[in-house]
Amino acid sequence: MNCTNCNNQVPEDAKFCMKCGKEQIKPQVKIEEPEKKQKSFKLDMSSDANRRGLMVVGFLILLKVLGPLVGSYLVAGIILGVLFAVIDYSSKK
16 A cells, blocks of 8 residues: 555555655445345235235134134034135135
């Protein structure tokens, strides 16, 4: 590196020039960080994984509600399983 005042050769880690005594200010390199994209919480219902995930959540909620009303969680699960299978089949067409 050269001195900014007298153009004398100085070591990279020198704080002052050995010839003229001028302080050596190193240029600061600005590192640009890539822009971070903000994640959206909007669900893409066209994705099969999102649709099936929501169907599972709905299935579990309805199973919890209908189990005591029907008298058996097994019967409620069978009814909801058939219902959700029909909904899934009809949504693919």
